[in-house]
Amino acid sequence: MSLTKMIRKSPMFSAMDRMEDELYARNDVVHPVEDSPERFEIVREKIKRGGDGPPSRLAFIMIPTLMGIIESLKSLENNPEKPRTQAEKGLLDEVRSLAFNLGVSSIGYTKVSPAWVFRNKAIKYKNAIVFAMEMDKPSIDTAPSLACMKTVMETYRDQGRIANKIASLLRNRGFGAHAGHPLMGLALYPPMAQSAGLGWIGLNGIIITPEHGPRVRLAAVFTSIENLPFADENEHGWIEGYCNSCRVCIKECPPNALYGEPVLHDSGRLTYVENELCFPYFDDYYGCSVCVKVCPFNHVAYEKLRDLRTHQ
Ligand code: SF4
Numbered sequence: 001m002s003l004t005k006m007i008r009k010s011p012m013f014s015a016m017d018r019m020e021d022e023l024y025a026r027n028d029v030v031h032p033v034e035d036s037p038e039r040f041e042i043v044r045e046k047i048k049r050g051g052d053g054p055p056s057r058l059a060f061i062m063i064p065t066l067m068g069i070i071e072s073l074k075s076l077e078n079n080p081e082k083p084r085t086q087a088e089k090g091l092l093d094e095v096r097s098l099a100f101n102l103g104v105s106s107i108g109y110t111k112v113s114p115a116w117v118f119r120n121k122a123i124k125y126k127n128a129i130v131f132a133m134e135m136d137k138p139s140i141d142t143a144p145s146l147a148c149m150k151t152v153m154e155t156y157r158d159q160g161r162i163a164n165k166i167a168s169l170l171r172n173r174g175f176g177a178h179a180g181h182p183l184m185g186l187a188l189y190p191p192m193a194q195s196a197g198l199g200w201i202g203l204n205g206i207i208i209t210p211e212h213g214p215r216v217r218l219a220a221v222f223t224s225i226e227n228l229p230f231a232d233e234n235e236h237g238w239i240e241g242y243c244n245s246c247r248v249c250i251k252e253c254p255p256n257a258l259y260g261e262p263v264l265h266d267s268g269r270l271t272y273v274e275n276e277l278c279f280p281y282f283d284d285y286y287g288c289s290v291c292v293k294v295c296p297f298n299h300v301a302y303e304k305l306r307d308l309r310t311h312q
């Protein structure tokens with residue numbers, strides 16, 4: 001049996017479905033709106049397409065990753081009945097230092113719009129601590145390749161562990177927390193990261209960060225803390241103009257899956273990628289990632305590109 005089928009049939013996967021449904025059925029959660037996106041169900045789509053999926057030698061990364069998703073849902077049971085809502089001085093420094101010591105590259109705070117929550121899914125709290133984590137450049141630069149796929153999967157695994165650790169720290173201090181896993185998340189992370197000031201969404205649909213360009217993965221911890229220092233501005237908006245004159249990812253995407261002119265939805269949300277075109281290539285070529293590799297922000301420092309643009 002292929003690794004994908006094995007995972008889909010495993011009790012872990014059905015437990016995940018059940019816990020997501022239970023969360024959605026609650027009243028005290030953030031539900032999606034009519035215009036919310038569908039989550040792209042990568043494993044189900046893979047099974048529909050057939051074939052073997054990731055090589056079984058990556059099971060040692062995939063299994064702990066799935067266990068991290070289960071922990072993020074199951075640990076919701078441990079939230080305090082009456083969670084605290086006001087963080088004391090020093091708590092967020094502690095969270096930051098835990099996150100950065102574990103390898104996070106940037107962190108920010110935002111309120112989550114229900115328009116970012118996937119249809120038929122829910123998140124427990126509307127206040128989000130959002131964080132980005134770098135992926136190894138030499139591996140990503142080989143995309144599409146097994147080495148690149150392995151790096152992406154390792155980042156999912158490690159970032160999921162960090163989200164669970166931050167959630168656990170917050171619960172130990174009396175706050176409610178919901179670890180938003182980077183894989184099979186319950187809401188769209190790129191608009192959350194942009195709203196938290198971590199970067200700007202490029203025409204490849206990926207957040208472009210000043211630290212590592214698009215070579216990052218995103219996750220979040222949703223929390224009862226109401227007095228987070230929510231971002232009220234974003235200094236990275238100039239990237240939109242840069243993208244409009246660059247368009248390298250659109251030219252280089254092998255199956256031409258990037259719209260170029262993102263689709264605008266009623267809620268203001270934008271869609272950049274046509275999944276039906278991206279997924280078959282993604283599936284056949286180790287998770288692709290060409291649109292991360294070719295982006296100038298993956299190769300040239302953010303400040304240099306900004307200064308070049310200013311002087312044009
Ligand atoms: S992952 Fe590959 S196929 Fe999908 S949008 Fe990016 S470059 Fe295109």
Ligand code: SF4
Pocket residue numbers: 202203204205242243244246247248249250294295296297
């Ligand atoms: S490759 Fe160019 S157009 Fe695409 S996201 Fe990067 S900067 Fe923007």
